[in-house]
Amino acid sequence: MPDRRSPCPIAFALDLFGDRWTLLVVRDMALKGKSHFHEFENAGEGIATNILADRLKLLVEYGVVEKARDPEKGSRRIYRLTEKGLDLLPVLLEMIVWSGKHDPETGVSADYLDRATRRRQSMLRDLRAAARTVDER
Amino acid sequence: MPDRRSPCPIAFALDLFGDRWTLLVVRDMALKGKSHFHEFENAGEGIATNILADRLKLLVEYGVVEKARDPEKGSRRIYRLTEKGLDLLPVLLEMIVWSGKHDPETGVSADYLDRATRRRQSMLRDLRAAARTVDER
C-alpha cells in the first residue's frame, strides 16, 4: 500500500480508489455479477489490461477483493468482493444517485433513483444479497 | 469537460472526481467551511498549487463550485459549492463511514459513525445546513 497522506478518512479512501478505474472494477463485481479478468476487460469503458491487472492486484492487497482459482476451469481466476469490498456498495449507490440527478444522459431510471433515495436500506440489503450470489445479471 | 467513457453513472462521476485530489477540495468546502485558495492549499495533504488551480477550474466548469470575488478583500476569490456540489455530501459521508469502519487509524469517532449510519437523514440535513453557512469550523 502507498503511504497515506493524512489521517482523514476521505483521503484514506482516495488512496485506494482515487483514480478513474478502480471503482469501475468494483462496480462490475458488486453490481454486475462479474468475476473474471476478461469480463472486466470487456466491461465497456475499455480498460487496458496492464491497468486492470494492476488495479486487481491493489484491490487484493487492500483486502477489498479476493482472488482464487476457478474450480470449473483452472486457467481462469475468480475475483470476488470481501466484506470490506461489499461495504463499498453505499458509496457506489450514492455516486449513482448523484449522477442520476445531475447527468442528463446517465442511464439510471427514475424508478431506480426513487428506490435508492426513498427505500435506501432495503435496496442496499438487496444489492448486497445479490452481490454475494455471483451469477449473470 | 473530457469526453465521457460510457453512459454509466459511476463512470460519469469518476470522470469528474476520479482522482486523488478533487474530493479533498470538495471536502474542505463541504465539511470544513473553507473557501479560499490558500485554505485548500494548506489543508494538510500538501496539494501542489498548479494541481489545485486545475481542479478548482474543473469543478467550476462542471458546475459543482462557483467562484466569486471576495467582497471583503478583492485580491481574494471565494469558492463555494453549488447545489450540485452540496449533493456530493452523501458520497463523502459514505466514504467516511467506509474508512471509519475499515481503516484502523482513521480519525472518525465511534459517535460520528453511529450517527452517520443510524440517523443518516438528519445528519445529512445538518451537514448541508452547516455547509451553506460558510464560517470557521
Add this chain to the structure above:
DNA sequence: CTAATTCACTTGCAATTTGCAAGTTAATTT
C-alpha cells in the same frame, strides 16, 4: 499425445499527468 486455443497476465515504449520549485500578476496595506 501433440497442437491449437483460451485466459490471464507482462513487457516495451510513447504520451499524458503529476509534483516540485520558482516565478508572475493584481489588489491591498504600510
Add this chain to the structure above:
DNA sequence: AAATTAACTTGCAAATTGCAAGTGAATTAG
C-alpha cells in the same frame, strides 16, 4: 511608492497511463 498578500502560472523532471504486442500456464481438439 514600496512592501505584502493571495492567487495563480510556468518549466521541467518523475511517475503514471495507455496502446500494442508478446508470454506462459491450463484446457480442449484432433
